[in-house]
Amino acid sequence: MWEFAARSLNASTVFTIAALGELIGQRSGILNVGIEGVMLFGATLGFIVAKNTGSYLLGCLAAIAIGGLIAALHGFFSITLGGDQVVNGMGIWILGFGLTAYIGYPYTGPLDMERIPHLAGLSPFFFLAIGLVALTWWVFSKTSLGLRIRSAGESPSVTEVSGINVTRTRYLSVIVSGMLMGLAGAIYSLDYNPVWSINFLLGWGFIALALVFFSMWNPFILLGGSVLFGTLWQFSLNPQLILPGVLSRYIWRTVPFIITIAVLVLMSTKWFSSRWGAAKPEALGLPREEE
Amino acid sequence: MRLGGYEVKLEKKVRVTGWEAATISLLAILIGLALVGVIFLQAGVNPLTGYKAIFSYAFVNKFGLPLTINRSVFILLCTCAFIVPMKAGLWNIGMAGQLYGGALAVFGVALAFGAKETQNPTVAPGIIIALMMLGSLVGGAVIGAIPGFLKGRFNTNEIVVTMMLNSIGFWLIAYMIKEGGPFMGGGGEGEGFKLSQSIFAPMVLGGTFTIPIALGLAALLYFMFAKTTLGYQIKAFGLSPSAARYAGISQHNVPLVVFILGGLIAGLAGYHYFAAVPGVTKIPLNYGDFGDLSFYGIICGLISQGSPLAAIPFALLFGGLTNGGRFVQGQLQLGYGIDYALLGVLMIILVAFQFFYRNTIVWKKTEREP
Numbered sequence: 001m002w003e004f005a006a007r008s009l010n011a012s013t014v015f016t017i018a019a020l021g022e023l024i025g026q027r028s029g030i031l032n033v034g035i036e037g038v039m040l041f042g043a044t045l046g047f048i049v050a051k052n053t054g055s056y057l058l059g060c061l062a063a064i065a066i067g068g069l070i071a072a073l074h075g076f077f078s079i080t081l082g083g084d085q086v087v088n089g090m091g092i093w094i095l096g097f098g099l100t101a102y103i104g105y106p107y108t109g110p111l112d113m114e115r116i117p118h119l120a121g122l123s124p125f126f127f128l129a130i131g132l133v134a135l136t137w138w139v140f141s142k143t144s145l146g147l148r149i150r151s152a153g154e155s156p157s158v159t160e161v162s163g164i165n166v167t168r169t170r171y172l173s174v175i176v177s178g179m180l181m182g183l184a185g186a187i188y189s190l191d192y193n194p195v196w197s198i199n200f201l202l203g204w205g206f207i208a209l210a211l212v213f214f215s216m217w218n219p220f221i222l223l224g225g226s227v228l229f230g231t232l233w234q235f236s237l238n239p240q241l242i243l244p245g246v247l248s249r250y251i252w253r254t255v256p257f258i259i260t261i262a263v264l265v266l267m268s269t270k271w272f273s274s275r276w277g278a279a280k281p282e283a284l285g286l287p288r289e290e291e
Numbered sequence: 292m293r294l295g296g297y298e299v300k301l302e303k304k305v306r307v308t309g310w311e312a313a314t315i316s317l318l319a320i321l322i323g324l325a326l327v328g329v330i331f332l333q334a335g336v337n338p339l340t341g342y343k344a345i346f347s348y349a350f351v352n353k354f355g356l357p358l359t360i361n362r363s364v365f366i367l368l369c370t371c372a373f374i375v376p377m378k379a380g381l382w383n384i385g386m387a388g389q390l391y392g393g394a395l396a397v398f399g400v401a402l403a404f405g406a407k408e409t410q411n412p413t414v415a416p417g418i419i420i421a422l423m424m425l426g427s428l429v430g431g432a433v434i435g436a437i438p439g440f441l442k443g444r445f446n447t448n449e450i451v452v453t454m455m456l457n458s459i460g461f462w463l464i465a466y467m468i469k470e471g472g473p474f475m476g477g478g479g480e481g482e483g484f485k486l487s488q489s490i491f492a493p494m495v496l497g498g499t500f501t502i503p504i505a506l507g508l509a510a511l512l513y514f515m516f517a518k519t520t521l522g523y524q525i526k527a528f529g530l531s532p533s534a535a536r537y538a539g540i541s542q543h544n545v546p547l548v549v550f551i552l553g554g555l556i557a558g559l560a561g562y563h564y565f566a567a568v569p570g571v572t573k574i575p576l577n578y579g580d581f582g583d584l585s586f587y588g589i590i591c592g593l594i595s596q597g598s599p600l601a602a603i604p605f606a607l608l609f610g611g612l613t614n615g616g617r618f619v620q621g622q623l624q625l626g627y628g629i630d631y632a633l634l635g636v637l638m639i640i641l642v643a644f645q646f647f648y649r650n651t652i653v654w655k656k657t658e659r660e661p
Contacts, residue, residue: 033450073639077642077643077646081643081646083642083645083646083649086382086450087593087642087645088642090382090450090638090642091638091639091641092639094586094589094590094635094638094639095636095638095639097583097631097634097635098628098631098632098633098634098635098636098638099631099632101628101631101632101635102330102626102627102628102629102631102632102635105626105627105628106626202458202461203454203455203457203458206450206451209451210451213448213451248466248470248472250462250466250469250472251462251463251466253458253465254459254463257455257456257458257459258455258459260451261437261441261447261451261452261455264441264447264448264451264452265445265447267447268441268447268448269445
């Protein structure tokens with residue numbers, strides 16, 4: 001039972017770090033629906049670097065670097081060129097999906113390295129995730145940097161007038177956000193399930209995106225949601241552990257996705273948004289017009 | 292900004308003419324192909340040789356050409372499935388899930404008429420074929436209706452919902468065709484059962500009858516957007532949902548209708564590939580590849596700027612590129628997945644080029660200051 005719980009928490013680590021990245025970007029007003037693409041880049045490049053150098057650290061660093069780079073591209077399209085952020089994000093997703101399929105294919109198969117040591121079954125990244133959640137909360141609610149990022153996401157023109165460089169603030173958030181997404185991908189491919197195959201994330205990034213909406217842009221609620229979905233995901237992989245013989249395992253695999261839809265619907269009801277909808281960054285997804 | 296003796300300025304475009312759009316699209320494709328040429332170079336293949344091999348297999352070779360056409364029809368249908376919601380400003384990235392839904396319905400109908408057990412069903416094959424096709428439309432439309440209804444009723448993010456439905460459809464098919472599922476074929480390799488010859492799709496002039504249907508559908512959609520009230524309402528909603536509301540256009544119905552239409556067309560794509568293309572006629576082991584291929588519909592829809600007729604040549608081009616790409620990677624010993632790489636690179640170039648649909652760069656000679 002503890003083993004199942006630990007695996008679940010390790011799965012939720014990936015959701016937490018990826019969604020935390022998305023949350024940081026969205027707080028500054030930049031929506032990145034290409035989160036899955038950034039994660040695929042991080043996961044694939046991290047896997048390749050780790051396999052070639054034999055070093056997990058280098059793998060993670062490579063994933064963080066590529067994540068930041070790809071997110072900077074999204075930033076360039078969305079902030080500098082002022083394009084539709086959904087279109088740009090879709091571009092990032094399909095770029096990641098297509099290019100990593102080609103780049104990673106020769107590495108199809110298991111990583112074949114000694115596993116990262118776990119503490120009582122818990123991945124060290126789990127503790128990192130909790131630290132990052134606390135850090136993000138602290139930065140957003142206690143520091144002036146956090147205030148700058150939040151105001152850039154709420155009202156960019158007012159922010160600009162108060163002497164804050166919105167463009168720079170947004171770039172900073174978006175790049176940090178991509179670094180976390182890249183790292184999350186690497187945690188998946190190096191620690192959680194170290195086997196590479198084409199498009200292996202199959203929806204993790206999109207669930208993480210839904211988790212951000214679900215979190216009301218609050219890192220702690222995000223952590224809770226991630227743990228919930230990590231558990232659900234783990235359960236859907238091994239339903240026989242808890243409910244032996246009930247439904248086919250393939251049917252269970254659909255459950256996390258169905259619940260994501262259900263949660264998303266609940267979030268978008270009037271009942272919900274009239275109570276807690278105000279948390280949404282006001283300028284999220286809007287291109288900024290130069291006056 | 293100043294460059295040399297010129298003043299360079301960006302100006303917002305009010306509207307894009309057809310010619311401008313075509314030029315931008317072609318330029319984007321050329322740059323995308325050039326970038327993928329770098330991949331050829333890195334693999335030690337001259338890009339010109341590579342592309343020559345791709346195009347000659349895809350469009351000249353007598354084995355390659357029919358495969359290209361079948362893929363192109365599939366991409367065209369997926370493009371139409373993407374375009375209809377796109378006109379309403381909504382993103383349908385769920386063509387994969389919708390075509391899985393269509394495929395499930397097709398084989399459900401075939402199963403109901405005993406196609407799995409017997410080679411010679413008692414009901415007239417024509418009726419079964421018609422019902423299978425109808426089933427694909429219904430199956431796709433049901434999956435499509437979900438994001439449409441949720442968007443209209445609750446304003447739920449359609450991107451996440453359609454993506455979730457892709458994964459749901461993927462696992463539903465796995466359930467149906469693997470490990471003793473109802474659609475499992477006799478071989479036990481985890482494939483769907485094969486249709487009997489009597490209910491193969493009829494051929495028209497050597498090609499499947501889904502080819503004229505797809506072309507006709509594109510023309511019909513063009514007509515719908517150009518001439519009908521429904522098309523007008525969808526476009527108005529796409530430009531501004533709130534303005535559309537003042538014009539009396541239902542906020543609930545437009546998303547539902549566009550997604551039902553999109554899903555229905557994607558369902559037909561499922562019928563086309565799994566039940567009509569010669570040599571397949573079952574849900575194959577690698578059905579996920581067709582889900583991936585459906586994402587070309589997004590690119591094709593964006594590059595043709597939402598015009599169903601303009602999508603036809605682009606669908607043909609992408610059908611040829613993916614088909615030829617699959618072929619040359621074996622012949623020229625390229626890595627697997629050159630068609631995936633092309634998909635990714637084209638998409639990002641296209642996104643970058645969106646900028647030119649909205650802005651023009653103006654060059655003006657500046658007066659030299661004394």
